[in-house]
Amino acid sequence: MPTKRRVIHPWPLRLTHWLNAVAIVMMIGSGWQIYDASPLFNFTFPPLITIGAWLGAAIAWHLAFMWLLVINGLIYFIWSAATGHFKKFFPLTPRAVLHDLIAALTFKLPHEKGVYNAVQKLLYLGVLFAGIMVVISGLAIWKPVQLWFFCDALGGFYIARYVHFFCMAAIVAFLAIHLTLVAMVPKVLPPMITGGKIDP
Amino acid sequence: MSPLNRRGILLRALAMGAISTLPACNYEDPQNPDLADKFLHAMSYWNDRVQAALFDPHTLAPTFRPDQITRPPRFNAFYDIANVTVVDPTTYSLQLGGQIQDKSPWPLAQLNALPQQSQITRLICVEGWRVIGEWGGVRLSDFLKAIGADTTCRYVSFQCADGYYSSIDMASALHPQTILALTFLGAPLTPPFGAPMRLRIPTKLGFKNPKSIVQLAVTNVYPGGYWEDQGYNWFSGS
Secondary structure: OOOOOEEOOOHHHHHHHHHHHHHHHHHHHHHHHHHHHOOOOOOOOOHHHOOOOOHHHHHHHHHHHHHHHHHHHHHHHHHHHHHOHHHHHOOOOHHHHHHHHHHHHOOOOOOOOOOOOHHHHHHHHHHHHHHHHHHHHHHHHHOOOOOHHHHHHOOOHHHHHHHHHHHHHHHHHHHHHHHHHHHHOHHHHHHHHHOOEEOO | OOHHHHHHHHHHHHHHHHHHHHHHOOOOOOOOOOHHHHHHHHHHHHHHHHHHHHOOOOOOOOEOOHHHOOOOOOOOOOOOHHHOOOOOOOOOEEEEEEOEOOOOOEEHHHHHHOOOEEEEEEEEOOOOOEEEEEEEEEEHHHHHHHOOEOOOOOEEEEEEOOOOEEEEEHHHHOOOOOEEEEEEOOEEOOHHHOOOOEEEOOOEOHHHOOOOEEEEEEEOOOOOOOOHHHOOOOOOEO
């Protein structure tokens, strides 16, 4: 008798994942161009890797794709809460993270399809938190008068810009790890497109 | 080269390719909008409407203490400070146009004779930096009432001595902190900071605060603006 196989990544997860990928690339690229107009630190992003030929265009891209980022993100959170997807990130203990991190760094951590190891759980929860904070700090910068409560909660407009920057930096760091791991274990990529099948 | 590395490089090449084609299409030639420009325009129009809905006429921009004022003040314009247009205050008068009952021009003395109010507020530039300053002048809502402006119109537009122009929505124009500023840091405005009269509207970004205003009009025809016509979001509310 054939056993029923289950999908590794259900279609709502795949759809929101790839829409988010588009939104994140657009937001980061245009955000770097906006940053360059008034840098917070002693460096600017080279024009080759920014989106928008000048500040006006970059802001237009940023404020257009923020809708995709936020609406797609909300759909992801509602879907995850409704289906219990978030349960996959728990339980999560510091001991498990340490154990799996050492195993990963010594290339002894096997990839189990459909199961997150402790380091993955921590990274995903971390990037979700950065995602929420980048939106809140973005709203604080966009609307420091009408949405003053976001601005106040972050310590004012000046600090909100730094919060926004560091959330971006955290997401970029996550992306670097995420893409490196996909490059190292390429078999995880097709299921993110097709859904994949796994024995129960 | 291992297949793993090849895939990584391919992914990166795809990502770089996707990014590097985008800077070509964006508000570089406003007269000839391409597909991306039209998309950005549509989204900007949508964002105007969202901001108008979000605008609360009773929400005030934050005010600050005198010791928080940015010193020295920061000059900003679309030209260098050496090229500032100087308006002669003795011959100056504000021209009025559009849906206004009494369109007789307003000399500076007449503006100074109206009730004045001052504010220590923050000016946020579209570039990201901000300064705090003290501006004093006439509430725009008081002025619109004094000239018999039709405040059911959608826009108030401004023409400046240096060729700059901009426009704001009527709801923001009637906001209590929106003033026709005549003073800066307690003294009459100086040419680099908008003499003899400028708009000070702390509920919008800096470029929506036109300086050295020579004409004010009330209209239902979308007036645009110097930066707005090049791609900056029109509402640009804070």
